[in-house]
Amino acid sequence: MAFPETPLDLRAELQLGGGERVDITSRVYTRDPIRIISGMSAEGTQVDPSTCVLTLNNGDGALSPRNPLGPWFGRLGRNTRLQISVPSTDAYLDLDGDLASMAATPDHASLDITGDLDLRVELATDWNEQGRNQVLVSKWDAGGQRSYALRLLDRMLSLGWTTDGTTVLAATAALPPLPERAAVRVTLDVDNGASGRVARFYTAPSLDGPWTVFAEFTQAGATSIFAGTAPLRIGGVDSTTVPPRVPVRGRVYRVQVRAGIDGAVVADVDARGLAPGVTGWTDGAGRPWTLSGTASVRQRDFLFTGEISSLPSRWSPSGQDVWVPMEAAGILRRLGQGRKPIDSTLRRRIPTDPNLIAYWPMEDGPASTTAASPLPGVAPMAVTGLEFAAVDSLGGSGPLPQVRAPASIRAAVPRSPEYGWHVELVYFLPVMPAAQTEIIRVDVVNSPSIRQVIVYASTAGVRIEARNEDAEVIAGFTYTEPQALADFAGVWNRLAIYSGPGSAGFRLFARWRNIIQDTFWIISAIVPSSTLQGAVTGVSGAWGTAVADMTVGHLAVFDQGASEDSITSPPGSTIFAGADDGFAGESALNRLNRLTAEEPTVPIAWYDGDTSRLSEQMGSQRPAVLTALVADCAEVDGGILSERPDRIGLWYRDRASMENQTPTLVLDYAAGHVAPPLEPVEDDQRIRNDVTVERIGGSSARVVIEEGPLGAQPPEQGGVGIYDESISLNLAADDRPQQHASWRAHLGTWDAPRFPSVRVLLHQQPQLIPDVLRLRIGDKIRIVGLPLYAGAAGEPVDLLVQQITHIPLPRTWEVTLVCTPAGPWTVGVEGTARADTAGSQLAVGVSATATALSVTTTTGPRWMTSAARAGDFPFDIRAGGEVMTVTGITGTSSTQTFTVTRAVNGISKTHTAGTDVRLAHPAIVAL
Missing domain, CATH: 2.60.120.200 (Jelly Rolls)
Incomplete structure (x- = not known):
């Protein structure tokens, strides 16, 4: 039986000096539940160090660092690593990038593919990791035994092969933005019938597809693949290359090798069904596999990875109850303790x-x-x-x-x-x-x-x-x-x-x-x-x-x-x-990557949501503490820097990755997915309608949003009065403060309630566990089924997660999300977005069921007609809180007739003449 009928397999582990892992789950007291918090508070503007507090039984003195009789004496203390994990949906092959860590199967005739090749891998990894030549799957040994290898190198996917075991041929393509878990595939047509060879590169959500081609290369000359004697490896090494090939770092779920494009499967590893801890198995194609190094089969998802910051010993006067209220924190806490600036x-x-x-x-x-x-x-x-x-x-x-x-x-x-x-x-x-x-x-x-x-x-x-x-x-x-x-x-x-x-x-x-x-x-x-x-x-x-x-x-x-x-x-x-x-003009992502290379003890993974757009270019890097330099990148680019739950390190998602997201988690309020109380807040905490941005060492720009419900006009004129802000950013050029001020004013005048607390009781809704475990700071969630009195206006409510709190117990598991509106992050896409009207209103009032509206344009150009722009219909408008779908517009004067479908958002009511008419989802220009 699954949770909650059976207790949650919650696990707390320490990694002691020397790398030994110790399971301390049996010591965890439930009288003080584990509480894990990551992200930023409702009032915060920057991510705080993640924290984990738990109370542990110390009756035997093992958790007293200075107890010379303790089993961990000399290896337990401040900054000892702590991990909290729960079962994951799928098992996986866990590879840490160590040279000796991989899975391998011996050479076999079926693997000696000399013709067309099809390699497929499903994994979760840092796709943007720089400077590591990471092998996904290979049949490749030095000394003249190189056949084929699929690898990651600096945001590139590369297929290498040889015809003679030595001379390397290759096809390489830049990866598109990928979620943490995704599938990649490369096919090689060794002879396209026109004296050439063709390599195609694909991505998919999983090995089940659907596959999308993102690159294709035709090279001169037909080719073949050397039938070497090297074993087939998931991961692998080759120290003769620069940089040397090393095993991939991440979770491998499935691997397929096919003889021929869409051909026979000759290696078929599916780690999802393997028992955690196994060191060998036979795959779906009959190939025997063994693990080496630190490679392992696991089935755990991590709620927290951090370092012990406090380990006090406590006891009752009688000495019958001895405990440790342990506190641990993410790496930002330790980095924040330093005060020495990084050199120029x-x-x-x-x-x-x-x-x-x-x-x-x-x-x-x-x-x-x-x-x-x-x-x-x-x-x-x-x-x-x-x-x-x-x-x-x-x-x-x-x-x-x-x-x-x-x-x-x-x-x-x-x-x-x-x-x-x-x-x-x-x-x-x-x-x-x-x-x-x-x-x-x-x-x-x-x-x-x-x-x-x-x-x-x-x-x-x-x-x-x-x-x-x-x-x-x-x-x-x-x-x-x-x-x-x-x-x-x-x-x-x-x-x-x-x-x-x-x-x-x-x-x-x-x-x-x-x-x-x-x-x-x-x-x-x-x-x-x-x-x-x-x-x-x-x-x-x-x-x-x-x-x-x-x-x-x-x-x-x-x-x-x-x-x-x-x-x-x-x-x-x-x-x-x-x-x-000071690397002036360097993009924020490139600066983060360089800082990681210079400070390898502080790994920073990142996600680029749109590789066709550079992240914001920055000014000179001046001497400062590392945390300030890293935060500077996030502040300039407008993204979010947070801590990883699965290992010590930082995770940065750029601004583009938060635009136009698909919801990671959908909660149905009517179905009880959201636990009470759900209390949207209409306050002025985040209102900013008068924004000045100064480029450090350069010019400044000011943007004031006068009109609108959160505009700077006084309340008697329909606004809220002035809410000003002035900020200095390390931007590269003087033309950027204007754009940043406009974007910040846009965010600060988005008229929607915020949700400081969205509670989900996973022991009552266990079907939501996989999606909740995928949540990261900055992800979008969607709440559907909200009543009108909750401020939803009959539509789904989209929110961005800025903080996640887990309180797991053997029989209960509560998750609380601090959220802000996601609406301002829905931006226009070239070729599909529509600019809003400058001003239009109903010429005459309409009933709750009328399907023809008379609309007058009061400012700017009139609306397009369906006769002239049929391909741009239908689209949605909003009038008096009701969303309607416009299927046609006629008339070439300022007053036009709209044919509409009513009550798209479940609201249908009468509207008076003069009611404002706008696009329901107008285009927003991204920063």
């Missing part, structure tokens, strides 16, 4: 270059007398005449020093055995010096020709010069292009000086790049009679009044020069690129 993007990025041998960020504090190096073995830079922390206008840097002439720098560079070098720094020179003035000097050894390379600048030109040990000039070049000289000063630049090969010696380069405009100039000089480029041993600068107020920083030295003999040769390192302006 340049400071973080430059040390990752493998050819870096010396680096001085020069972001030192105002009282500094030297510039420190973060690299071991590199001495501080000696300086005079610099005012540290004087300028903070470069997006990719913290505050940098400014020259107070006279000034100097001198830095010793560790000797490198490599030949070829590259020195780079950022600078801001207010004006070009009138006379030739030294900007930077590089000391070189192990070159028979030169000892120093100097870059000069003046209004007459930018010059690079090489000198020998006697300080004699042996090579040089002066660039006098007016635009190049204009770009050298008055703007943030990067200056790179580097060596490279040359046919008559070796080349020296000076290259300056406008950080803001991303334009560059390059000059070169040939050092004759030598190909030995040498190595850098020092960098220095001596500056007088001609360069007073120049700002410098992020001086880096690399032991790799240019690789080409060309005047336009790029330097050996491009590590400054992008980081110099």
